[in-house]
Amino acid sequence: MCHQHQPYAYKQTNQTPAQMTEQDSCLGWFLEYLVVRGGNTTAARKSTQKHQRQVELLLQRLHLTGGVMRQLMAPSIPMRVVDLLQKEVMMPKTISSYSCSLKKLCRFLQFHRDVASCLRIPPTTLNTSAS
Secondary structure, eight states: OOOOOOOOOGGGOOOOTTTSOHHHHHHHHHHHHHHHHTTSOHHHHHHHHHHHHHHHHHHHHHTOOSSHHHHHTSTTHHHHHHHHHHHTTOOHHHHHHHHHHHHHHHHHHHHHHHHHHHHTSOGGGGGOOOO
């Protein structure tokens, strides 16, 4: 059984889960997942901040809005990201770093969707807190 709690303080706002957009909610849970997975250490928090910045920039550059989870899992996304970063003349190491962040997010979203499917609930239900 999943325990329910407030998501990681995404963008350092005072929004309640009901006020958060789907993108905020997904990214908040993703960031919390990374910190916990890294052992809740200072290094894990720094790494999470790096991934947060990179994912936010990619989402802005890709102009992704509603339905972020569904859009990020589209087969065309990896190629769109590489094309976008190459057009901005980024170094291969930078492109690799951005790809790594996006890959981590996509793995999390896949896991999130699979859990929701196993529980037979909509994926967004996992992002809410019981009051």
